[in-house]
Amino acid sequence: MSITVRYFAGARAAAGVEEETASAQTLSELRAQLAEAHGERLERVLTACSFLVDGVAARDLSAPLPAGGTVDVLPPFAGG
Template sequence: MNVTVRYFAGARAAAGVEEEPASANTLSELRSQLAEAHGGHLEKVLTACSFLVNGVAARDFETPLPAGGTVDVLPPFAGG
């Protein structure tokens, strides 16, 4: 499925882009594609990231991605 991937904070820095289109059937497939496309630094960041699919936290990486959806890549945030 075609989705828009949006990167935030450290994930954005590791990917080198703010957002990009991608085509994957599941979140697991998408993570693999992004790591391959952007290299080892993003791959490391992705292991610590949370993902939102159309604004909802995705916990099952085998859930199908919705066509035309948005996947937000959120690294851990520090703050208080």
């Protein structure tokens, strides 16, 4: 199953790409794949990130991802 992964802010810097395609059944599986592909720096960032799946906040890492869906990786950030 193909998933589009979009990175924002510090997650983008840690991954070194703005967007990529991955294949995973759950957010947990996706996180593991992304950490393996991009290394320890992204792995550390992912532990603090929030995820949107097709625009909806996802908190259950074991929930299935929709085929063809989009996962936004959002690190914590502050605004004024």
